[in-house]
Amino acid sequence: MGVGLDVLDRSELDRLFERHWFMRYCYAPEELARSQRLTGERRREYLCGRFAAKEAVLKALGRGLFQGIAPHDIVVDRAPDGAPLVELRAAAAGAAPSVTVTVSITHKGDVVAAVALATCHAPKDGTEKTGGHPDRNLDGSRTP
Secondary structure, eight states: OEEEEEEEEGGGTTTGGGOHHHHHHHSOHHHHHHHHTSOHHHHHHHHHHHHHHHHHHHHHTTOOTTSSOOGGGEEEEEOTTSOEEEEEOHHHHHHOTTEEEEEEEEEETTEEEEEEEEEEOOOTTOOOBOSSOTTBBTTSOBOO
16 A cells, blocks of 8 residues: 655646646546646646646656656546546556555645545455565465
């Protein structure tokens, strides 16, 4: 299990939003398409919230920005109830094949915060290790 937290001021990203390479590196095509349907402050809020969520997910996975997982491989969508829904793709899915990530995003003024919780699921053979017990399998047995 891992926990990640990211807090940022929306103004930190304003100039980066003008750079096409940054947008393609950080956001999946469907996230960019959704952002195009929004205008002004709502678009900025959406993009900042997604960026904070991606940073929090990277931290929950034990990675940082530019450490093997591109942010566009972490897709933050919406569940039917409106809650953020995380999908790990490509390198992100490969780095965490048995992990589910839950995210919460909040905004207050120009401050955006996101927290991510990565939970591990035991494979059928019970061999995957937990973060808290590196010498034990999920079933409690010791590793060789």
